[in-house]
Amino acid sequence: xxxxxxxxxxxxxxxxxxxxxxxxxxxxxxxxxxxxxxxxxxxxxxxxxxxxxxxxxxxxxxxxxxxxxxxxxxxxxxxxxxxxxxxxxxxxxxxxxxxxxxxxxxxxxxxxxxxxxxxxxxxxxxxxxxxxxxxxxxxxxxxxxxxxxxxxxxxxxxxxxxxxxxxxxxxxxxxxxxxxxxxxxxxxxxxxxxxxxxxxxxxxxxxxxxxxxxxxxxxxxxxxxxxxxxxxxxxxxxxxxxxxxxxxxxxxxxxx
Amino acid sequence: xxxxxxxxxxxxxxxxxxxxxxxxxxxxxxxxxxxxxxxxxxxxxxxxxxxxxxxxxxxxxxxxxxxxxxxxxxxxxxxxxxxxxxxxxxxxxxxxxxxxxxxxxxxxxxxxxxxxxxxxxxxxxxxxxxxxxxxxxxxxxxxxxxxxxxxxxxxxxxxxxxxxxxxxxxxxxxxxxxxxxxxxxxxxxxxxxxxxxxxxxxxxxxxxxxxxxxxxxxxxxxxxxxxxxxxxxxxxxxxxxxxxxxxxxxxxxxxxxxxxxxxxxxxxxxxxxxxxxxxxxxxxxxxxx
Amino acid sequence: xxxxxxxxxxxxxxxxxxxxxxxxxxxxxxxxxxxxxxxxxxxxxxxxxxxxxxxxxxxxxxxxxxxxxxxxxxxxxxxxxxxxxxxxxxxxxxxxxxxxxxxxxxxxxxxxxxxxxxxxxxxxxxxxxxxxxxxxxxxxxxxxxxxxxxxxxxxxxxxxxxxxxxxxxxxxxxxxxxxxxxxxxxxxxxxxxxxxxxxxxxxxxxxxxxxxxxxxxxxxxxxxxxxxxxxxxxxxxxxxxxxxxxxxxxxxxxxxxxxxxxxxxxxxxxxxxxxxxxx
Numbered sequence: 001x002x003x004x005x006x007x008x009x010x011x012x013x014x015x016x017x018x019x020x021x022x023x024x025x026x027x028x029x030x031x032x033x034x035x036x037x038x039x040x041x042x043x044x045x046x047x048x049x050x051x052x053x054x055x056x057x058x059x060x061x062x063x064x065x066x067x068x069x070x071x072x073x074x075x076x077x078x079x080x081x082x083x084x085x086x087x088x089x090x091x092x093x094x095x096x097x098x099x100x101x102x103x104x105x106x107x108x109x110x111x112x113x114x115x116x117x118x119x120x121x122x123x124x125x126x127x128x129x130x131x132x133x134x135x136x137x138x139x140x141x142x143x144x145x146x147x148x149x150x151x152x153x154x155x156x157x158x159x160x161x162x163x164x165x166x167x168x169x170x171x172x173x174x175x176x177x178x179x180x181x182x183x184x185x186x187x188x189x190x191x192x193x194x195x196x197x198x199x200x201x202x203x204x205x206x207x208x209x210x211x212x213x214x215x216x217x218x219x220x221x222x223x224x225x226x227x228x229x230x231x232x233x234x235x236x237x238x239x240x241x242x243x244x245x246x247x248x249x250x251x252x253x254x255x256x
Numbered sequence: 257x258x259x260x261x262x263x264x265x266x267x268x269x270x271x272x273x274x275x276x277x278x279x280x281x282x283x284x285x286x287x288x289x290x291x292x293x294x295x296x297x298x299x300x301x302x303x304x305x306x307x308x309x310x311x312x313x314x315x316x317x318x319x320x321x322x323x324x325x326x327x328x329x330x331x332x333x334x335x336x337x338x339x340x341x342x343x344x345x346x347x348x349x350x351x352x353x354x355x356x357x358x359x360x361x362x363x364x365x366x367x368x369x370x371x372x373x374x375x376x377x378x379x380x381x382x383x384x385x386x387x388x389x390x391x392x393x394x395x396x397x398x399x400x401x402x403x404x405x406x407x408x409x410x411x412x413x414x415x416x417x418x419x420x421x422x423x424x425x426x427x428x429x430x431x432x433x434x435x436x437x438x439x440x441x442x443x444x445x446x447x448x449x450x451x452x453x454x455x456x457x458x459x460x461x462x463x464x465x466x467x468x469x470x471x472x473x474x475x476x477x478x479x480x481x482x483x484x485x486x487x488x489x490x491x492x493x494x495x496x497x498x499x500x501x502x503x504x505x506x507x508x509x510x511x512x513x514x515x516x517x518x519x520x521x522x523x524x525x526x527x528x529x530x531x532x533x534x535x536x537x538x539x540x541x542x543x544x545x
Numbered sequence: 546x547x548x549x550x551x552x553x554x555x556x557x558x559x560x561x562x563x564x565x566x567x568x569x570x571x572x573x574x575x576x577x578x579x580x581x582x583x584x585x586x587x588x589x590x591x592x593x594x595x596x597x598x599x600x601x602x603x604x605x606x607x608x609x610x611x612x613x614x615x616x617x618x619x620x621x622x623x624x625x626x627x628x629x630x631x632x633x634x635x636x637x638x639x640x641x642x643x644x645x646x647x648x649x650x651x652x653x654x655x656x657x658x659x660x661x662x663x664x665x666x667x668x669x670x671x672x673x674x675x676x677x678x679x680x681x682x683x684x685x686x687x688x689x690x691x692x693x694x695x696x697x698x699x700x701x702x703x704x705x706x707x708x709x710x711x712x713x714x715x716x717x718x719x720x721x722x723x724x725x726x727x728x729x730x731x732x733x734x735x736x737x738x739x740x741x742x743x744x745x746x747x748x749x750x751x752x753x754x755x756x757x758x759x760x761x762x763x764x765x766x767x768x769x770x771x772x773x774x775x776x777x778x779x780x781x782x783x784x785x786x787x788x789x790x791x792x793x794x795x796x797x798x799x800x801x802x803x804x805x806x807x808x809x810x811x812x813x814x815x816x817x818x819x820x821x822x823x824x
Contacts, residue, residue, distance in 0.1 A: 007643060009681055009683070130642050130650075158643075162685065166339070169339070169344070170337075170339050170345040173308065173335075175358065177327070196347045203635075203638075204635065211641060213626070214631045215699075219655050224655060227650075293721070294689075294718045295690070393583065420712075422582040422583045423582065423786060423787040424785040425583060448718050494790050494794065496812045497812055497819065508823065519790060522794055523801075526819065530803055532803070
């Protein structure tokens, strides 16, 4: 049972890469997607992302993510269709028209967002959050406090989701029907339940801060980490690949 | 109302089965305790009773009707469920609102409901205008129980109702549950505290590794050495003493000492052996709990 | 040694003190059980020992609490935490990472233990708690009982001089609870660890603890060897503490003149005594 952004244990190449390399690759990859409007190139990027997910057995998680991103990007795409009168006219609108260019722009947006999101999310699925935070502290010299804040935020996501599940179950047992009447009804029923969730989260984060402090939080330095995160050949290859993709995207945009 | 499990298999994700073919029957008006180690499948069984989880294979029947066929609200009208953590359940800003919540959810909010709420507030000794979030853990648990009892469901399921409570709170909660049982409700309870099980349950179902390994009248099960061994159970202390005595003292076998199940019985038995009349304090724990 | 002198504490938001006039001396290597009804102040007493009071919860602090020579009021929480390992009541908030192994590493890394010691400490603590097989598991996928064991193991790995645990067996079944208490007793005996446990299950305390502290209404009512405290089963019941039934049984027989021996703390002792009574 794995939740949102939760590490899935494994031993694939992606699992074994240096966390910093993975993070940098994902960020550069995303930037690359926004550097070009070339649909063919973006499709290649998208395919690459899918291939990466397949290589580490995360297709299920990535498909779930793609669905969510698709819903979001579809809204943007529809807006684009109606507001960018480009290319050959297909449908006339009072304020302009929908053309082949509009459809192309919409498709580009969807593919771009999907492609950009995959490696970013994949990073969380194949990297322990502690490795990620420890390595950015050690390699990138990010202050530990920030890394820890980030790590505990992510750590608490499943805890709170679990709480929410428990709360919804308790109410279901009392006859509240979350499963009928669609999403609007569900949200309407869930709003009052945010009170107990809020109460328990405030309580939890408070005691979590204390628990961290009595276990030497303030003593932690960059050297404290037990694990070392040296860069291997594969890490450099991955980073080179990221830079290569970025360069290719910029060239495409400038040349075409 | 009866509960019947017919060869039920269940899991949260298909890879790790939790229940591996569970069958049992709970009669109308019975008080049954489920015992076993952490991870034996007791809580999962409870969730199947009120349909929060549906069986992958087999059937769960409430009064002969499968939980698959019952809607959430129909199940909620039949089965009241007290969760381990009262914080998950309480979501209103006053005690009275919390008690009315269930009626509202079931669409039964009327004058009768309000009268019933007042009655329960009286019975439980709660203050209707208190803010539930400012109450201590024991009182919150009591409120959670009250909000189940108020609905008068024929079946009440309790998942470790005494965990985290001190002795007095535990006595208070269990007395209410006993009264509920006496008024005719079918009670199904998961409990780790064998003293509580011994004091209250009529029948015990023992689970281990997703299966039922023994069931029967409370003390028959709790005195079965093989069962205790298989399910890693620690029997109630008086039973433990009586069992141990029957092992080391051949001469006492068959006497009341090796058959005593609670404090009073044991005191009487010892007095009988010593040929004196036992006149000590009576019913301080066992009887009054 | 833990020394508490005339300790009174009132939380800022409450009108009356939660503990009042506490005097308690706990020698090194002692296994101390604290119990009492809800709201009696037993948790606050442990907060005073691990410095959470007054460092995390503000309020009026009177008297003094010293742990291993450190005045918990003056020393920083970090300095106290080098001596005192704490297991909190709410496991979900005690756990700060997402993987069992990382949870084990967290404190060890912070306190800067030599890297060649870390592996051994993790292995030992996990094995002691009987959860070596959980090492690479995602914590969110564990059961409450398993999480509780992880939380305890992560503190045991630090091998602190003093262990303070607030209801460490709340989520555990009786067999696991026994195992945890046996382990704590072993740490006290073999490593000289001072163990302070708040616990509702008094049968566990009387079986394992060297000293039983009963708190009622913010004051210490009893603080003595379990047998000496449990002799007062009627008085204890009045303040909401129910003795183990084995103890109550023999106390009752004693009251009727059928038994004249020492107080029985557990089933084993009661059995032996009863066997003699019925000779």
